[in-house]
Amino acid sequence: MREVVVTGIGVILPNCDSREVLWEQLRTGSSQLELEHDEVFPDGVCAIGRVRDFDPAKYFEELPERFYRGYHRELQLYLAAFLRARDDARLDLGRLSPERIGIFDGSARTMFQFWYDRIRAEDPSDPDTRYSRRDLMTGLPGQAVGIAASLFKIMGPTYTFSGSCAAGAIALGHAYREIALGEIDVAFAGGHEASLVRPMFMMYSDANLLSLERTDAKRAVRPYAGYSTNAFGEGAVLMVLESAEHAAARGAPALARVLGYKSGNNGYHPTTVDVAGVRPTEIMKSLIGSAGLEPDAIDVVAGHGNAVQLSDVSEENYMRLVFGKRSSEVPLISTKPIYGHLLGASSALNAAAVALMVAHDCVIPTINFDVKKLKRAANHQPNTCEDRPVHHGVAMSYGMGGYNAALLIGKAA
Template identity: 50%
Template sequence: MIPHVRRSACADPERSIVRHEVVITGVGPILPNCDDRRTFWHHLRAGQSQLAFEQNPADPRVAAPMGRIRDFEPNRYLHGIPERLYERYTRAQLIYLASIMRAIDDAGIEPSELRTDRVGLFDGTSRDNFDFWHTALRERGPALKKRDLVVSIPGVSVGVAASLLGVRGPTFTYSCTCTSGAVAIGHALRELEAGEIDMACATGHDAALLPPIYEMYGDADLLSGERTDARQAVRPFVEHSKNAFGEGAVSLILERREHAEARGANILAVLSGFRTGNNGEHPTSIDPGGRRPAELISTLLRRHGLVPEEIGFVIGHGNGVEASDRSELSYMRLVFGEHAGEVPLLSTKPIYGHTFGASSALSVAAAALMLDRQFVAPTVNIHHERSTSGLFHQHGRGQSRRLGAGLVVAYGMGGQNSVLLLERAREAAESRAA
C-alpha cells in the first residue's frame, strides 16, 4: 500500500518533509441531551438549543441559563470496565471517559485495539479538577487522603484513561483555557502527520458549573442576562449577549489515512492543518483588531496551498461577549476582504452553551460533520436585520452547499488563539489524484 503523504509547497525546508494525511473517523459527544453523533448532528442542523434555566450556583435566588448533562450514568458507557476501577473518579473525569468510549464505538474500533504504543490520547481541558477541589475544600477542608492523589492532580484524566484502556502511546493534557480542545486536536494531528502513531483520541472536556465560576464571571459582567427563554441566552456576533455556560466532552478519533482505509473505516473529513499563537499583549483582553488570528489563518491557508475563496465556512469562538465578537468580525474582514460577507461565520455556543475547554473540540466535530454532510448548520438567535457588519452568519436556518474546506477558530483567556483547517474527504482524495 502506498502511504497517503504530502509535501508542503512552502519554501521552508522544515515544511517540505513528508507528512501523513490525517482523517477523522469517529465522534464521541457527551453533551446536554446528547450522547451520540446522530443526535449531535440533529441538534446542530436543526438549531435546537439544549439550554435550560437552573438556579444560579452562586445565587439560588436567581435563575441562570445553562447546558447541564442530566441523569449521567457512567456505567452506561464504560461497558467492559469494572465499576470498582472508576467509581472514585470525578464527574468531569467520567464524562471524559464516556466520551472516549463513544468515539471509539462510533469509529468502529474495539477497545482491545487501543492496547498498543501506536495509539495516543490527547486531552484539552481548562478546569479538569475544579470540581474535585471545590467539593473537597468545602466539605473536608485540608484533610485529604492517599486515594485523592489519583483524582486531584491537574491533567490526570488522560492517565486514568490510558490505564483503563491499556493505551501505551503518548498521552498529553493541554490546558489553554477555551482553546484547550483545539490545541489537543492540533497536537494529535502533528504526531499523526509525523508517523509517530497510527491513531489518536483527541478530546476537549470540562464540567465546571460551580459557584466560583458564576461568582467570578458574574463579577466580571460576562454572564448572559437572559431571563425569559433559556434557549435565547447566547446571541453571538450581533447582540453580544455574553456567556451561558455548559458542560461536556467531545472526543474525535483521528487516524493516518492509510490506517483508516486498511480497516475500512468511514472517513468523515480530513484534518489538514493547525496553527496556534498568543496575542502577546494582555492576559485577559482579546485582540480587538483580530490581527493575530488573521495572521494565523492566513499562514495556515498559505502553507496548505489554499486561497480564502476556497473556505466554505468558519466556526468561530462566538461566545456573545462584545470584545471577542468584534474581534472575530475584524479577522473575517482581514482574511476574506471583499468576500467576507459570503463566508458564513458560525457559532455552536447557542446550542450547548460555552463548554469551556470542550467548546473548540465541539466546533471541530461540527465542522467535520458539515463537510461530510455538505451542509452549513445555522447560527441561531441572530436577528440578521439588526446586523450592521455586512457579514453573514447562516442565521436561523441551515443550507446545503458544496463545501471543500472549513476553518475552526478558537479564542482563550490568556491571549490564546488557535485555528484548525478541515477538508472534505473526497475533495482531498481528488486533489491527490490530480
C-alpha cells in the same frame, strides 16, 4: 507528512451522547440550555447547559463497576465520551499496537469542581473527610488521559493541554501533528469541562461576562449581534484521528480530513482580545497557505462566538481581513447558543462541527440572531441551516490569556 483523517466523534453533552444526535441538534439549531434556580447563582437563576441524569453504568458495561464508581463525575464524562468515540470509529483497540495510539485532551479548568467540592467537605473533626490516596490519584489535573490510558492499555503519548478556551483545539492540533509526522497512527483528541460551580458564576458575573437572560434559557447566548455574553455548559467532545493509510487498512470510512493546525498568542494583554483581528488574521492566513490553499477555498468558519462584544467584533474583523469582499459569503457561525460555552471543550466542539458540516455539505446556523442587526460585510447563517457544498472549513478559537488556535478541515478524499 502523512494524511490525517477523522474516523469517529464521541460526545457527552446536554441531551446528547452520539454523533448522530450532535449533528441533528447542530443542524436544527436546537438549544439545550435550561434555566436553573439556585442560590449558587449571583441572582438566584441562570441559563445552564448541564448534562443531566448521567448514569455511568450506561456507558461502562465492559468495565467492572469498581473501576469507575469512585471516579469524580468529570472523569466519568470524559471516559464515556472516549468510549463513544472509540465505538463511533469502530476501533478494536486490542488489535492495534498500543504504543501507536495517543490521547490528547484539553481543559481550561480540569478538576476545578472536584477540588471545590472536596475542600468544602473538609472537616478537621471528622476523620472521614481527611484526604486520601484516592484524592491523590483522581484529583490530579490532567489525570483523565492517564486513567483512560490505564483502563484501555494505551502506551503512546498522553497529554493534557491547558490553553483556556482554545485547549481542545490545541489538543487536536498536537494529535494531528504526531500522526502527520508518523509518530503514532491513532489519536483520541478533544476537550472536556465540568466546572459549573459557584466560583465560576461569581467570577464571570463580576466581570460582566455572564448572560442576564432570565426568561428563556434557549436565548441566553446571542453572538455577533445581541452581545448577551456567556452562558456556560459542560461535557466532553473527542475525535478519533488516524493516518489515512491506517484507516484504509482497517476499512474505516473517513468523515473528513485534518489539513492543518496553527496557533499563536496575541502577545498583548492576558484578558483583552485583539479587537482589530490582526493576529488571528495572520494565523488563519498562515494555516490556509500552509495547506496550499487560498482563502477562496474556505466555505465556512466556526468561530469563538461567545457573544462578548469585543470578541465578536474581533472575529468579524478577521473575516474581513482574510476574505475581503467574500466575508459576506463565508458564514462565520457559533455553536455556543446550542450547548453553552464549554470552555476548554468549546474549541473541540467547533472542530467536530466543521468536520460534520464538511461530511454533510450543510452549514449549521447561528441561532438567536436578529437579522435586522446583520452587518453588511458579514454572514452568520442566521437561525436556519443551509444545504450547500462545504469543501473546506476552519475551526477558530480564542482563549483568555491571548490564545488563538485554528484547525483546517477538508472533505475526505
